[in-house]
Amino acid sequence: MTSSSDQIVIVGGGFSGAMAAARLAERGVASTLIDARGDFGLGVAYSTPFDGHLLNVRANRMSAVDGRPDDFVRWLAAHHPGHADPEGFAPRRLYGLYVQDRLRSIETAHPGRITRIHGRATALRGTTVACDDGDPVTGRAVVLATGNPAPRTASDTGARVISDPWAPGALDGIGAEDRVAIIGTGLTMVDMAIWLQARGWRGPLFALSRRGLGPRAHANQPDAPLALSPRLTHGPASARLAAARREVETGQWRNLMEALRPVTADLWRAADVVTRARWVRHLRPYWDVHRHRIAPTIAAEIDGLAGAGRLTVVAGRVVSVAATDTTVTLSYRPKGTRDDRTQTADWLIDCTGPGHDPARDPLTGPLIAAGRARLDPLGLGLDLDEAGRVLGADGTPDPTLLVLGPPARATFWETVAVPDIRKRIEVLTGALAE
Numbered sequence: 001m002t003s004s005s006d007q008i009v010i011v012g013g014g015f016s017g018a019m020a021a022a023r024l025a026e027r028g029v030a031s032t033l034i035d036a037r038g039d040f041g042l043g044v045a046y047s048t049p050f051d052g053h054l055l056n057v058r059a060n061r062m063s064a065v066d067g068r069p070d071d072f073v074r075w076l077a078a079h080h081p082g083h084a085d086p087e088g089f090a091p092r093r094l095y096g097l098y099v100q101d102r103l104r105s106i107e108t109a110h111p112g113r114i115t116r117i118h119g120r121a122t123a124l125r126g127t128t129v130a131c132d133d134g135d136p137v138t139g140r141a142v143v144l145a146t147g148n149p150a151p152r153t154a155s156d157t158g159a160r161v162i163s164d165p166w167a168p169g170a171l172d173g174i175g176a177e178d179r180v181a182i183i184g185t186g187l188t189m190v191d192m193a194i195w196l197q198a199r200g201w202r203g204p205l206f207a208l209s210r211r212g213l214g215p216r217a218h219a220n221q222p223d224a225p226l227a228l229s230p231r232l233t234h235g236p237a238s239a240r241l242a243a244a245r246r247e248v249e250t251g252q253w254r255n256l257m258e259a260l261r262p263v264t265a266d267l268w269r270a271a272d273v274v275t276r277a278r279w280v281r282h283l284r285p286y287w288d289v290h291r292h293r294i295a296p297t298i299a300a301e302i303d304g305l306a307g308a309g310r311l312t313v314v315a316g317r318v319v320s321v322a323a324t325d326t327t328v329t330l331s332y333r334p335k336g337t338r339d340d341r342t343q344t345a346d347w348l349i350d351c352t353g354p355g356h357d358p359a360r361d362p363l364t365g366p367l368i369a370a371g372r373a374r375l376d377p378l379g380l381g382l383d384l385d386e387a388g389r390v391l392g393a394d395g396t397p398d399p400t401l402l403v404l405g406p407p408a409r410a411t412f413w414e415t416v417a418v419p420d421i422r423k424r425i426e427v428l429t430g431a432l433a434e
């Protein structure tokens, strides 16, 4: 057993886990970082080898280090000067190299403070983490930074169904003229479409989602946040929504989103369960496409596909997926109708986004069953306190078990992108270093 009474065990070595380990090392705290992929620092988002996959956040907001806003831009200037535009959208691959570089340089500056284990954590007992390959690891606290799980909508439905679009080589079988159907019309659909295009694919693409909404584009120039009036942040949710609608009648929606971003987590925390439930059910799809915007060049490429008649986006819900060895038939019900339709394609890709399900997760499911953790009332994720500590069934925070990154969304909502995660890293590592 690898054990140190003082170390922190971090499960997940993507951006969140790797940068938490780095920050702990800087604060004088040792950690063991366990990652199933083994490419520490990359995670799902930054492991793409394709340079056409761009960051969806401007470079000057992507510093991995809280308090050093120009860290990533400086790194770009030193290593990839052609991409060092502070307002630009750099390739995600380069961002991954930057994160790995920071992790390595902290390891060099603080030898022995970070131990890497390439393996999958399979169970958690007390503060001991069991791994599929190797000895269990024990520390004084465990941080779950397990990130974005693969989608689950179309899993296990046959060889022509690509249920994890991020699995290595997932798109390799798709031929140049093949018909592709995608469930989901968000960021992952966009990623797949431009990646296929760059690989020489010239076939048609049919994309289905409940509302048929796609991510909006960033403006060419950064958007200054507008001044937030109390009408937007106080009072009944319906009145705030009405105020926001009035605000954007003048076309300033990006500025409004920029203004809301720093206070979104606070608004989420302050909302009661009924308001949160209504928001998730009715507003979330609209929020997501306006909040998580894509680079203008990517948006132009997607518009080009649609304009050429190769991309058809439909609003509707999946009824069934039937696959043979050579084709997939997707049955769906268009929004607002009662008649099912079918779409036949050579391939179907599940781009419905991360399939978070803590109750069925092998690490967190048993914790919930044993009362060491509980789900938030909407079942979005584990219930946490302000520092990211897991709340037990009786609401008591467990100082030895913390959650970081996307799995903390039930409590913080905005905890998916780097600018938000790096702030959480600061809070969480500060609490652990005390």
Ligand SMILES: Cc1cc2nc3c(=O)[nH]c(=O)nc-3n(C[C@H](O)[C@H](O)[C@H](O)COP(=O)(O)OP(=O)(O)OC[C@H]3O[C@@H](n4cnc5c(N)ncnc54)[C@H](O)[C@@H]3O)c2cc1C
Binding pocket: 011, 012, 013, 014, 015, 016, 017, 018, 034, 035, 036, 037, 038, 042, 043, 044, 045, 046, 054, 055, 056, 057, 092, 119, 120, 121, 122, 145, 146, 147, 148, 149, 191, 363, 404, 405, 406, 416, 417, 418, 419
């Ligand atoms: C395709 C994509 C593009 C994105 N683009 C941007 C962007 O441009 N800008 C931005 O700010 N944000 C972006 N994001 C948001 C992204 O969530 C964060 O930037 C960040 O990468 C999250 O990192 P993470 O470490 O929390 O999760 P992940 O990157 O998902 O990493 C989690 C890691 O944990 C490992 N793991 C999971 N379970 C176990 C286990 N049981 N045992 C061991 N290891 C385990 C996984 O293998 C993985 O390596 C993007 C997300 C995606 C999916």
